[in-house]
Amino acid sequence: MLNINRTGKLTFGGGVHPPDYKRLSEDCQIKPIAVPKQLSVMLSQHIGAICKPLVNKKDHIAAGQVIAAAEAFVSAPIHSPVNGTVKDITLCSHPVLGRAEAIVIDSDPDNQPKQYNSTKFDSSFNPDKFTAEKIFDSVRNAGIVGMGGAGFPTNVKLKANPNSQIHTVIINGCECEPFITCDYRMMLEWTNQILAGAMLAAKALNCKDIYIGIEDNKPRAIEAFKKVIEQMPAAKDIKIVAVKTKYPQGGERQLIKSVIDIDVPAGGIPPMVGVLVTNVATAAAIAEAVVLDVPLTYRAVTVSGSGIKNPGNFYVPIGISAGELIELAGGLTDDAVKIILGGPMMGFAVADLSIPVTKTSGAITVLTAKEIGSVRIKAKETPCIRCGRCIEVCPMNINPTKIAHAAKHNLLDVAEEYNMSVCIECGCCSYICPADIEVAGYIKTGKILTARQKKLMPK
Amino acid sequence: MLHNIKVSHSPHIRKHHSTQSVMLDVIIGLLPAVAASLIFFRAKAAIVLTSCIVSCVVFEALCNLARKKPNSLGDLSAVITGIILAFSLPPTMPAWACVIGSGFAIIIGKMVFGGLGANIFNPAMAGRCFLTACFGAMMTTWTVPATIDSQMPKMGETQNWSISTSATPPSASTVSPVPAAITSATPLALSKEAIKSKAAGKGTSAETVNNIFKYMVIGEKGGCLGETSAIALIIGGIYMLLRGTISYILPAAVLGSAFLCASIGWLIDPQYYIAPWVHLVGGGLLIGAFFIATDPVTAPLTKKGMWIFGAGVGALTMLIRMVGEYPEGVMFAVLLMNAVTPLIDRFTKLTPTGGKVNA
Numbered sequence: 001m002l003n004i005n006r007t008g009k010l011t012f013g014g015g016v017h018p019p020d021y022k023r024l025s026e027d028c029q030i031k032p033i034a035v036p037k038q039l040s041v042m043l044s045q046h047i048g049a050i051c052k053p054l055v056n057k058k059d060h061i062a063a064g065q066v067i068a069a070a071e072a073f074v075s076a077p078i079h080s081p082v083n084g085t086v087k088d089i090t091l092c093s094h095p096v097l098g099r100a101e102a103i104v105i106d107s108d109p110d111n112q113p114k115q116y117n118s119t120k121f122d123s124s125f126n127p128d129k130f131t132a133e134k135i136f137d138s139v140r141n142a143g144i145v146g147m148g149g150a151g152f153p154t155n156v157k158l159k160a161n162p163n164s165q166i167h168t169v170i171i172n173g174c175e176c177e178p179f180i181t182c183d184y185r186m187m188l189e190w191t192n193q194i195l196a197g198a199m200l201a202a203k204a205l206n207c208k209d210i211y212i213g214i215e216d217n218k219p220r221a222i223e224a225f226k227k228v229i230e231q232m233p234a235a236k237d238i239k240i241v242a243v244k245t246k247y248p249q250g251g252e253r254q255l256i257k258s259v260i261d262i263d264v265p266a267g268g269i270p271p272m273v274g275v276l277v278t279n280v281a282t283a284a285a286i287a288e289a290v291v292l293d294v295p296l297t298y299r300a301v302t303v304s305g306s307g308i309k310n311p312g313n314f315y316v317p318i319g320i321s322a323g324e325l326i327e328l329a330g331g332l333t334d335d336a337v338k339i340i341l342g343g344p345m346m347g348f349a350v351a352d353l354s355i356p357v358t359k360t361s362g363a364i365t366v367l368t369a370k371e372i373g374s375v376r377i378k379a380k381e382t383p384c385i386r387c388g389r390c391i392e393v394c395p396m397n398i399n400p401t402k403i404a405h406a407a408k409h410n411l412l413d414v415a416e417e418y419n420m421s422v423c424i425e426c427g428c429c430s431y432i433c434p435a436d437i438e439v440a441g442y443i444k445t446g447k448i449l450t451a452r453q454k455k456l457m458p459k
Numbered sequence: 460m461l462h463n464i465k466v467s468h469s470p471h472i473r474k475h476h477s478t479q480s481v482m483l484d485v486i487i488g489l490l491p492a493v494a495a496s497l498i499f500f501r502a503k504a505a506i507v508l509t510s511c512i513v514s515c516v517v518f519e520a521l522c523n524l525a526r527k528k529p530n531s532l533g534d535l536s537a538v539i540t541g542i543i544l545a546f547s548l549p550p551t552m553p554a555w556a557c558v559i560g561s562g563f564a565i566i567i568g569k570m571v572f573g574g575l576g577a578n579i580f581n582p583a584m585a586g587r588c589f590l591t592a593c594f595g596a597m598m599t600t601w602t603v604p605a606t607i608d609s610q611m612p613k614m615g616e617t618q619n620w621s622i623s624t625s626a627t628p629p630s631a632s633t634v635s636p637v638p639a640a641i642t643s644a645t646p647l648a649l650s651k652e653a654i655k656s657k658a659a660g661k662g663t664s665a666e667t668v669n670n671i672f673k674y675m676v677i678g679e680k681g682g683c684l685g686e687t688s689a690i691a692l693i694i695g696g697i698y699m700l701l702r703g704t705i706s707y708i709l710p711a712a713v714l715g716s717a718f719l720c721a722s723i724g725w726l727i728d729p730q731y732y733i734a735p736w737v738h739l740v741g742g743g744l745l746i747g748a749f750f751i752a753t754d755p756v757t758a759p760l761t762k763k764g765m766w767i768f769g770a771g772v773g774a775l776t777m778l779i780r781m782v783g784e785y786p787e788g789v790m791f792a793v794l795l796m797n798a799v800t801p802l803i804d805r806f807t808k809l810t811p812t813g814g815k816v817n818a
Contacts, residue, residue, distance in 0.1 A: 013812065018472055178472065253812070266813040338465050349466040371472055382478050382534065383576035387755040388706075388765075397812045399760065422811040427470035434474075434481050435576075441468030 011244035012257040014395035016428045018178050018247055018345065020217065021371070025181045025304045028312040030189060033328055035082055035111040039319030040092050040102040040356040041067065046145035047152050048074035053103055059086045063111070064295055067103055076143040076153040081297035081317030082107040093355045095341045095348040102356065105319065114298045116315055121192040121287060123231040127199040132160065135204040135290050142289030144296050148172060148250065148279030149342065151360035154286065157276055158204040166205040167274040170259055171198045171283050173214040173221060174243065174250035177343025180363040182300040183280050185313045187214070187221040190284050191228045195235045197283030200290050205276060210238045213259045217245040247345060248426040252277040254395050266396070266422045281362070301357060303329035307336030307366030316357060322364055323353030332366060340365040345427050382435040390429035390439055396422050400429035404439045407446025412453060415446045423447065482535035484704040488695035489542050489750065495678050495688035496546070499604035503550035504684050510554040512541030514561035522570035536575045540564055543583035546685025546746055547790065548590070550602045556594055563589040580797045581757045584790050591790070601645050601681035645682045646675055647742045650733045651786040657731040665733040675740045682742065689740035696749035705753040708762055712769020713748035714739055720777035732781065743789035744776060751789070757797045764807040771796045
């Protein structure tokens with residue numbers, strides 16, 4: 001049905017080629033860290049309903065204990081990463097929501113950091129030992145959400161739906177954002193586990209075709225997978241696909257287009273075309289949850305950028321503050337200008353180092369004037385010269401300049417006429433704009449204003 | 460520690476280019492043609508170029524002052540307007556007329572709309588249009604390039620050379636040993652004559668123009684400053700294509716549709732209609748294709764729109780050249796297509812990847 005032997009480069013339309021800066025941290029092993037004294041575990045770690053706290057102030061909690069429950073279907077429970085005492089349940093800085101509730105935990109002094117041990121996933125691993133129900137329940141109980149950034153609860157994706165049978169699972173190993181290398185390190189270090197997770201996800205949905213899409217600038221990761229697949233009988237049908245290195249290759253629509261040449265309908269989601277896309281970190285978490293019954297409380301995070309003294313990849317508990325992570329990486333350099341939660345293309349700039357790491361934060365990037373461009377720091381936009389570069393690079397083939405212009409003047413119906421809602425907020429348009437217009441910024445603002453108008457969002 | 464930390468929307472890195480660098484690339488692309496015009500027309504070219512560029516820049520500065528807007532000269536667009544306006548003028552154009560044209564181009568053509576990015580018509584073409592309307596005679600007086608020996612015009616048939624634009628016998632140029640300026644009909648004027656002679660049943664043939672194709676490519680022919688040397692314009696155009704400053708679509712659409720339209724006439728009656736490749740290198744078609752139609756502000760945004768716009772410019776140019784009264788039509792073609800650009804944009808809306816929403 002699906003023809004993977006397409007000729008030519010496996011790619012999508014549009015996109016940009018920012019310098020990748022991966023060299024800063026691509027050879028740094030994912031390091032375990034000493035358990036921080038205090039963690040702030042956000043109650044909103046993901047897309048969907050906010051969790052209800054199950055613990056009270058001064059309660060003693062154990063590592064792995066559920067501390068906040070998911071009541072809605074589109075939600076995921078939250079577990080404590082450490083043994084400790086609940087210090088408070090209070091408002092805390094959140095990169096997107098501004099301020100949101102978090103459970104503050106004082107960790108016990110005798111905590112041992114969680115070690116990563118992927119030897120449990122050897123070549124004899126067989127997904128058929130687990131039933132689809134067991135996989136779904138484990139993933140739901142482990143509180144797994146998409147770890148690539150959007151944070152959609154994974155159990156929702158793994159629930160078999162009779163109306164749309166999933167025929168293809170694509171594991172997203174693109175990591176197209178500049179600077180970030182944690183997925184890359186995972187692919188090198190936890191290769192078996194990622195394959196196990198991919199097979200379990202496919203098993204839960206009773207689907208046969210598994211692809212792992214990796215950008216062709218990561219030949220070592222591609223090699224690593226191929227080597228493991230040779231020795232792993234259960235994984236012999238998994239196909240490793242080298243896709244073209246281009247931002248935003250790691251966007252799920254773009255990846256589906258590149259790997260199996262299907263367009264997800266505008267306004268639709270991948271299951272509508274029978275595809276499940278999940279990140280390599282999520283796949284690893286699925287394997288851990290199903291096989292070892294370990295909840296998602298730790299994740300790999302890249303701390304990089306030329307504003308960081310010793311860039312690296314760290315295996316950290318959810319809830320550690322950005323400031324502590326930066327200290328682990330040697331601290332900020334004097335010329336640091338921007339601290340970003342996530343990568344430089346889609347991450348959120350923050351000015352508060354107390355912001356905690358969530359299940360979805362894969363990186364902290366600190367930029368200096370060198371990378372931003374000293375002119376850019378002044379952030380002065382000049383008139384649009386209608387050059388059309390934003391249209392050329394838009395992976396969704398919409399008209400960013402028209403939408404931005406309409407949104408800027410609060411003409412939301414005009415913006416919607418130009419399909420504003422289709423925007424995936426990848427930021428290619430702002431990246432390429434010679435007039436330095438915050439094209440994506442205006443579009444995002446327009447989307448928020450529209451949501452408010454339709455009363456989907458509070459003021 | 461955090462006192463100098465900035466926050467903003469993502470993305471936080473940008474491609475290192477700016478409106479200024481894009482415009483600079485266009486200026487670099489124009490340089491070969493500037494050099495060619497200086498070689499062929501010497502001081503006359505220098506006067507026209509300087510007066511156009513300087514007055515465009517000054518007018519833009521004055522407009523900004525009057526509107527109490529920040530200085531916008533840094534984007535270099537006024538310089539480009541100046542160069543392109545100069546390129547579209549005959550070398551004999553007096554400096555004061557250049558200043559008037561520049562004033563119209565910048566003030567009426569660009570600044571009253573709100574400056575760069577807001578104008579509907581290509582400012583340089585608007586300026587030229589104004590000059591054509593005001594000083595028709597000046598705008599159609601063509602000098603022979605300085606590189607051509609004034610005693611011995613080598614280009615084309617001798618009977619096409621004359622002291623004035625009227626069909627004075629060629630011997631007239633040898634009457635006075637040092638004429639003030641030798642003028643000649645441009646190849647396109649000859650082409651027009653050939654077409655008209657068909658109706659009159661006389662014998663002027665298109666062959667005359669076809670024979671000077673070689674000179675048209677190099678630029679040793681009468682014409683506007685920047686229009687003369689096809690090769691210099693092509694070099695500049697290729698530079699901009701390689702730098703990604705312009706998309707191949709507009710030049711391809713303009714030249715392609717012009718070639719097609721010219722071919723129709725040529726295939727019907729090659730005796731009176733000049734060959735399509737001669738049309739391509741003649742007059743302002745090349746500068747129009749590479750530098751005027753590609754003005755992003757006044758061209759459509761989408762690829763489909765660009766094809767329509769370019770094809771329109773090419774077809775209208777050829778329509779004017781072959782059927783209309785004027786020998787050359789790039790200016791009118793561009794201005795007419797500029798006027799319909801908003802319409803083209805409206806009719807070439809993009810369909811998002813994955814189909815229409817809610818469709």
